[in-house]
Amino acid sequence: MAAEYTKDLSTPVLTVDLDKVKRNAKDMRERFEGLGVQLRPHMKTHKTAECADIMTGGSKRCIVVSTLAEASFFADHGYDDILYAYPLPFDKVQRCAELSERLSLFHVLVDNDTALEELKRRPLNKGKVWNVWLKLDCNNGRAGVPNSNPKAQKLAQDIAATPGVELTGIYAHCGNTYVCQGQEQIKAVAQETTTSVLQFMEKLKAVGIQGLKSSIGSTPSCSHPVADMAMLSEVHPGNYVFYDVQQSLIGSCSLEDVAVRVLTRVIGHYPQRNQLLVDCGWTALSHDGGGRLPTGYAIIEGHPELKLLSMTQEHGRVEAISGQLDFTKYPLGSLLSLIPYHACATASMHPLYYIHSNGKILGTWTPTRGW
Template sequence: MAAVEFIKDLCTPALIIDLDQMKRNAEGMLERFHTLGVQLRPHMKTHKTLECADIMTGGSRRCIVVSTLAEAAFYADNGYDDILYAYPLPFDKVERCAELSERLSLFQVMVDNHLALQELKKRPLKQGQVWKVWMKLDCDNGRAGVPHCDPAALQLALEIWDTSGVELMGIYAHCGNTYACQGEQQIKAVAQDTTKIVLQFMEKLEAAGIKGVKSSIGSTPSCSQPVPDMALLSEVHPGNYIFYDVQQSLIGSCSLEDVAVRVLTRVIGHYPHRNQLLVDCGWTALSHDGGGRLPTGYAIIEGHPELKLLSMTQEHGRVEPISGKLDFKQFPLGSLLTLMPYHACATAMMHPVYFVHSKGKIIDTWKPTRGW
């Protein structure tokens, strides 16, 4: 692609990032938890780029969360350390985890079952190093983790604590149930419940003789609308906030003005007989996340609340008015539409390059890492 100066001249579909808004999102989260006295450990899964990571960490290149070993290796190769691989330990990836543990000053893995711990014991680290392990606690989110009310949670923590060659670093909980919330009050209720459960579990650890381990919860909604008791935690680990998206605005994490990411698409067809436009953005440029449940379909078409992205195939999108007849003269062939994605993480995964701009002028291109 020939170099262009302005986003309006990009070949489409293209993912664009408003650098000024993204920096405001990053600075807001850093300041929020600096004020609370809690360490921010930002999650890299939304963007998977070096440049964005530098902004999220304030340039420290330390204390991050990743969801894939491809991300972990990418950041390690670029001078990052204190990396937490926050994913239930996959047995086929133990050797890759060992290599990163032996290479970095602080690489951490996560377990939520006895068998995963046994896999670590089978692969002792070299030169007297020990595995740095976080235990995942399920605080009613219902994804990974040992249920907090199950006696097995404390038993596993004790087993990690007592295992030679392994160090229990902390207790990690994802309050993903905030994604079912609508509004600040509901978000704060879930954040409070999750925080309370984790802090109560930390008290159980203390009573059992386990001391000096960290506590961490996180999700973009809970960290965008934190409760005072979160100041008692060691860390938080949100990620999506760097871009935000339509979903987060509906939950109550942000306003639409906070969303820093868009997908540009062009009109490629007029079909008056079915009252539709065709655009060059299919699901491979946006994703199907959200299921078209918005009143405007799969995305918000910026500046055109009367339009709906009705459906997408791999490379095509169908756009029609929410009601009434479409004025095709407003949307000539080749004209540009701007889509605000429902879920920025899924949309970003569809693109091999991000076009970074300030007030419409392209100032950089960022290439995310990919793979597992």
């Protein structure tokens, strides 16, 4: 049965359960307080000041962002100690320099020599130095120097030896946890990444580079940390504040923990092809997941008999997983609640999120967009 507050919402709409958000944030904070590791939450999933406030426990310090638009947005909202966790893009060096000069701590990420040259070409003013993290690729296969490649140590040494630049830490993203199923596999990847980073730090110590920070992250690995992660300085998960169907399938969370929904209304009955139409197309859900769930592009809450088969821009086709639809169960105008496959992708489609608690809408959050 849909909560009372939903009936006045115009659909499609992204709703956020504030109590679940707070619980997810608190669980993650307490988990790493317990391990003595700094949590540096990633903002890319929600991109809102309000959710950042919850994730940082009100400190407004120590966050990760995926775009400079986010960095500027959070700086404008009083945030500091912002890590731009993206291979330094050469068209954005000036904007990074300005943020470095404006904030007390702005961190950039580097995984190649040319990026270091770009930083040298733009020395910082105001007595600042570039705070640089070396991006290490510990078997994830996206950005970063492979941890086993001798170039990684060479680049770390070059960064550390460059005037005006400080080697702040070693950063690895274990995105390879996204192909895991269950805690055992997640922990194996978390262990491998942690070990790789710590061994790399030891190699640097042996050549006189000490006092570096270290950070690994991903929502699966930080939802089920291994003991050795206590030897890291920081972790940087992000999606956990919302979670989603994908995370529940990986084993990061239960479906109960997922804090976001797309509410949609039934706009048509088409018995001749045994289908409903709903007012949620890919503009409200995204195509993420490719419709490969047994229930299609999302899970339709409370209706395991339904599948979101396909979407066009503003329409979603819903059918029965088997047998004939009983259309009387889904009257025209009635609400269905979709649990998104990937919360980051779904949230990115919405100019506004509706926040609810105890069955009431409390207000809206407005994310930043662009780059």
